[in-house]
Amino acid sequence: MAKVIMTCGNLCSGKSTYAEKLGKELRAVVLSIDELMTTVLGRELGDMHDEYVRRCEQYLYKKAAETALAGTDVILDWGFWKKEQRG
Template sequence: MAVLHLMVGLPGSGKTTRAKALAAETGALRLTPDEWQNRLFSDDMHHPDHDRRHSEIEALMWEIATAFLGAGGDVILDFGFWTRAERASFARRAEAMGAQCRIHYEDIALDELERRVSARNATAAGGHFVIPLDNLRQWAKVFQPPDAEELSGRFTA
């Protein structure tokens, strides 16, 4: 049975690092929107079209994921999945295709996220956006960490 892996967390939480390791371990197709967006638009974090572009890239990636899951392949979506409702929606989509859905999440304290993002910002290398810490702090207020039910594969929203 195909598996849809959801990488959950805020910037700096290690999602992409874990997604790369998981892809190497399982052979799953890894889809990371930030890599595509940086390649197409460079660091457009403050561009008025950033969010629209990001949403369009994620929609394209979901189309690719659907085809891959439908063919029996595993897929890793490195989207962040900040809300329970979004995670539940993707889990329902996977289930409708006969695939399982698994969450990958590590609980990282905000001060550690700030440290990691600051270090990444200082180098601005590796295809990362420069993320102001004020943005990260605002995002942390809306982020909904997965609960035990979600982590065990039961999605409700």
């Protein structure tokens, strides 16, 4: 059964570095919210930042579930700072 692994930690604590290393070891797909936000939306998000983060998280959760159901491990690379995000 495939796993979904969530990284958790403060800004600049090494989550992305760890996620990439673990992804190679496990042959897992790494889904990074920073990568998605920067690639699609750029860095100038202004007042819409929190809304875009919410939308990207929803999208990545959906893709993580699809990937795991297809039999591949997934690593979610974002902070999960709020307790309700980890539950």
